[in-house]
Each structure stands twice: as structure tokens, then as C-alpha cells.
Amino acid sequence: MREIIFDTETTGFHALEGDRITEIGCVEVVDLIPTGRELQHLVNPERDIPKEVTQITGHTVEMLRDKPKFREIAQEFLDFIGDATLVAHNARFDMSFINMELERCGKAPIAGNRFKDTAVMARERFPGSPASLDALCKRFDISLGSRIKHGALIDAYLLAEVYLELNGGREQGLSFDDHSGPGHTVVFPARPPRPEPLPARVSEEERAAHEAFLETIGGDRTLWKTLGLV
Structure with a gap:
């Protein structure tokens, strides 16, 4: 099954009040494993960026001034995601920004039922426990060493690892074909080869x-x- 793990960075929290996307990062996974295909763009938000946001993302107006506007990368984004399910952490936030930007450039919004929220999955699995991406990385012993600032593509790769663990980890495919009789068969799903062989x-x-x-x-x-x- 093909899914797209994605994350956005923005100028603020309110898509309907003028905040805009400053970065988008997407990672393709098939049967929960990253394939090596990715899409990442820094985006000119065509507005100012508050200092407190820059402290989190590292994005400034100066560094984004010569980057493409969202309308210039919208079709590339739509072509990359195709008809795949879109997986995000606190997906309602990212969905609101993606659909706001698509509507701004005259494209149809993406249906809400195509989005899957890993924060909701985490709260259902670990009720009462912290469900931030950082907290889940610590729970599943996923290294945050590559994360100096919040970055959309880095966070998408971290979320891909979290998503795998929320679905049972690398042994999630262990199953029995027939529970009603003898001769149960253990089935492990095929994994795609690594994009680059290990040295x-x-x-x-x-x-x-x-x-x-x-x-x-x-x-x-x-x-x-x-x-x-x-």
C-alpha cells in the first residue's frame, strides 16, 4: 500500500487568517517502508515571518525570498502524492494549510478522508501519555540527532519511523492465514530493497x-x- 508521510512548516498557526506554508516535505512509503522517493521545497510565503517562528524553523524572509511560491510547486506536489493516503502528525493542521494553499491557486482541495493522523493513533494506543513527535521518537528510541531545527523533510522521515512503530513495527506483518484449522502459515510481507546497498x-x-x-x-x-x- 502506497502512502505519503508529510509535514509542513508555516509562518504561524492560522491558515484562514493569513499564515502561509514556508516548507513542505514528503516521503513515499510502500507497506510502511520508505522507498527513497521524496519531495521537498522551501516556499516563499509572500509575507513576513514572526521572529518566534524563525527561532523554531530557522526560516527568514530573506532566505525564502527567491524560493518558489506555492502555486509554482502545487502541481508537482499533487503529481507526487497521486491518490495515496496522506499521513501527518496533527493532520488537521497540515490539511488546513495544504487545502488553503491549493484553493489560493485555483486547485481543488484534498478530501479530509484521505488524511491519517498519527497523533490520534498515538493517543489511542498510549492514552494519557505525551503524543508529540518528539515524545514518540523517545518512546520508540528513534534518534533525533539530525534535527537541529524543525524541518519538514526531516520531520517527515522521523514520522515515517514513528508510523511504522505505531503499526506494530517491523514485525507488523506476522499473521496467520487460516485461524480455523491446522497448518497455519506465517506470512512476512516482502520488503523493497534498500535504495542504496549497505557498504x-x-x-x-x-x-x-x-x-x-x-x-x-x-x-x-x-x-x-x-x-x-x-
């Missing part, structure tokens, strides 16, 4: 030592060599 962690010295060891126990006749594992 080898075996040193040349270790490879040489392993080859020397294989020679002592049979050389080319060993099982490792026969199966092509070395």
Missing part, C-alpha cells in the same frame, strides 16, 4: 584470514566454496 563491513585482512582458514579445512571442497558463498 561491506569486512576488511581485506579479514577476507584473507578467512581464505587461509578455508584452505586448512579443504580449500575448494568446502561447503562455502561449493555454494559460492565466498
Whole structure:
């Protein structure tokens, strides 16, 4: 299942009172795992940015003055999300800003039933506990090391990890096909390959030592060599 985890940064809290989007970040996930596809834009809000907001996001009018206006990236955003479900933390806030910006540039708003709110999921799963993104990252032992300021794309990637955990973590696909009879089959969903393979962690010295060891126990006749594992 394809979903888009996204976050926005804005000039304030009130989409209907003149506040605007300053950044949008989107991460594509399929079966809860990021695919490596992403979309991120800094956006010229065409208005001032309060100092207290700059302290949180790092965004200033000067740094955004030459960035595209939302109407210039609106179609790219719509093409990227397609018909996927949109997942956000406190989704009503982000939904109000996205739809306000779309309406400003003459495009149809996105239906509310396409949005999924991870804050609501967290409160249902952990009633009475803090449900902020930071609190959930700490609960699930997700590193916040890359987060100096609030950034839409960084927060979208953090939320993708939180969303996976809220859905049961990497073992969420453990299931039984038939609960009524014998011969239950354990099914693990296929995971897409990593966008970039992990680098080898075996040193040349270790490879040489392993080859020397294989020679002592049979050389080319060993099982490792026969199966092509070395």
C-alpha cells in the first residue's frame, strides 16, 4: 500500500487568517517502508515571518525570498502524492494549510478522508501519555540527532519511523492465514530493497584470514566454496 508521510512548516498557526506554508516535505512509503522517493521545497510565503517562528524553523524572509511560491510547486506536489493516503502528525493542521494553499491557486482541495493522523493513533494506543513527535521518537528510541531545527523533510522521515512503530513495527506483518484449522502459515510481507546497498563491513585482512582458514579445512571442497558463498 502506497502512502505519503508529510509535514509542513508555516509562518504561524492560522491558515484562514493569513499564515502561509514556508516548507513542505514528503516521503513515499510502500507497506510502511520508505522507498527513497521524496519531495521537498522551501516556499516563499509572500509575507513576513514572526521572529518566534524563525527561532523554531530557522526560516527568514530573506532566505525564502527567491524560493518558489506555492502555486509554482502545487502541481508537482499533487503529481507526487497521486491518490495515496496522506499521513501527518496533527493532520488537521497540515490539511488546513495544504487545502488553503491549493484553493489560493485555483486547485481543488484534498478530501479530509484521505488524511491519517498519527497523533490520534498515538493517543489511542498510549492514552494519557505525551503524543508529540518528539515524545514518540523517545518512546520508540528513534534518534533525533539530525534535527537541529524543525524541518519538514526531516520531520517527515522521523514520522515515517514513528508510523511504522505505531503499526506494530517491523514485525507488523506476522499473521496467520487460516485461524480455523491446522497448518497455519506465517506470512512476512516482502520488503523493497534498500535504495542504496549497505557498504561491506569486512576488511581485506579479514577476507584473507578467512581464505587461509578455508584452505586448512579443504580449500575448494568446502561447503562455502561449493555454494559460492565466498
